[in-house]
Amino acid sequence: MAALPSTPSIAVFGLGIIGSRVADLLCAAGHKVGTWSRSPRPRPDFEPDPAALAERSHVLLCFLKDVxxxxxTLAAIRPHLSPAKIFVNHATIDLETTQLLEKECQAAGCGFLNAPFTGSKMAAQNGRLVYYAGGETSTLEQLRPILEASAQQIIPMESAAHATIIKLTTNLISACTVQALAESLRISQAHGISADTLLAAIQGNACGSVLAGMKIPSMAAEDYDPHFSLSNMLKDSRYVIDLATRAGLNTPALRCVSDQMAALNDQGLGEFDFSILNSQFSSDQPQ
Ligand SMILES: NC(=O)c1ccc[n+]([C@@H]2O[C@H](COP(=O)([O-])OP(=O)(O)OC[C@H]3O[C@@H](n4cnc5c(N)ncnc54)[C@H](OP(=O)(O)O)[C@@H]3O)[C@@H](O)[C@H]2O)c1
Structure with missing residues (x-):
């Protein structure tokens, strides 16, 4: 893999909740940015052809949804992977696809970093994402100024595979935690205790978390504007169940939450925030 030029051109593939905000941050930091998404966006840097964007860019950042x-998208841009480029996966995907990306990049002599992240819509907007970065140290160091435009922290991982596994296992905790928070909120409210009182008690408790601070108020207000969509948390639950199965492990809590999410997704609620898990207790789902 060749060294990047001093001002590499950066392609952002996937202008969803996170990719659109990271593209804005990169532009604001003065990088040369081009963007592509399946559905066209009214951006001056938008390129309708992913292959053309890959061909003219040095760093290819992937903020796509799923496997x-x-x-x-890999199939469309594969002919343009070359030693002059680095492909960076930021999507939460399964282990098999992570390994495929690594293999395809190696075969093309293209640099590869697997850098899934944590941090939701507001963290992306404010440049406060945390990347789990698995790949060659020299590749990570070349990319550091680019990642830092949207990062609060970059945590190096031993390998690309480890980055995906850590991203998935930490999402397991978030999915089960929000289910637990929703159950705790509903029981408390049914007995006349306000969300504020519950939240104050949670935050003074060892079970307190940033996630509780975000999700208890929004669930109490029945505000399910998506920061991280139910459909995305559902696919992550399936990828982590696959990891567990490969290891011969059963994950009863996650399986239960995954089934709840699948039922809500089947009702057409997949593009709401995953905290819509809070609506499964009654018939008050948003229309
Ligand atoms: N949001 C979060 O809080 C968060 C946190 C951590 C990790 N992540 C992960 O980061 C990734 C992006 O998240 P996000 O919240 O930005 O997702 P999102 O809002 O759902 O956006 C998904 C993107 O993928 C594109 N896409 C979907 N299906 C496609 C297909 N078959 N072919 C090509 N493009 C396709 C969409 O394109 P169009 O919209 O143009 O159709 C969109 O650009 C996901 O893997 C997610 O799990 C998200």
Whole structure:
């Protein structure tokens, strides 16, 4: 893999909740940015052809949704992977697809970093994402100024595979935690205790978390504007169940939450925030 030029051109693939905000941060930091998304966006840097964008860019950042999105886009840009480029996966995908990306990049002599992240819509907006970065140290160091435009922290991982596994296992905790928070909120409210009182008690308790501070107020207000969508948390639950199964492990808590999310997704609620898990207790789901 060749060294990047001093002002590399950066391609952002996937202008969803996170990719659109990271593209804005990169532009604001003075980087040369081009963007592509499956559905066209009214941005001056938008390129409708992913292959053309890959061809003219040095660093390819992937903020796509899931395994099909990443595999389809990889197929479109594969002819343009070369030693002059680095492909960076930021999507939360399964282990098999992570390994495929690594193999395809190696075969093309292209640099590869697997850098899934944590931090939601507001963290992306404020440049406060935390990247789990698995790949060659020299590749990470070349990319550091680019990642820092949207990062609060970059945590190096031993390998690309480890970055995906850590991203998935930490999402397991978030999915089960929000289910637990929703149950705790509903029981407390049913007995006349306000969300504020519950939240104050949680935050003084060892079970307190940033997630509780974000999700208890929004669930109490029945505000399910998406920061991280139910459909995305559902696919992550399936990827982590696959990891557990490969290790011969059962994960009863996650399986239960995954089934709840699948039922809500089947009702057409997949693009709401995953905290819509709070609506499964009654018939008050948003229309
Ligand atoms: N939001 C969060 O809080 C958060 C946190 C951590 C990790 N992540 C992960 O980061 C990634 C992006 O998250 P996000 O919240 O920005 O997702 P999102 O809002 O759902 O956006 C997904 C993007 O993928 C594209 N896409 C979907 N299916 C596609 C397909 N078959 N082919 C090509 N493109 C396709 C969409 O394109 P169009 O919209 O143009 O159709 C969109 O640009 C996901 O893997 C997610 O799990 C998100």
């Amino acid at each position: 099909p999105a990443v595999r389809e």
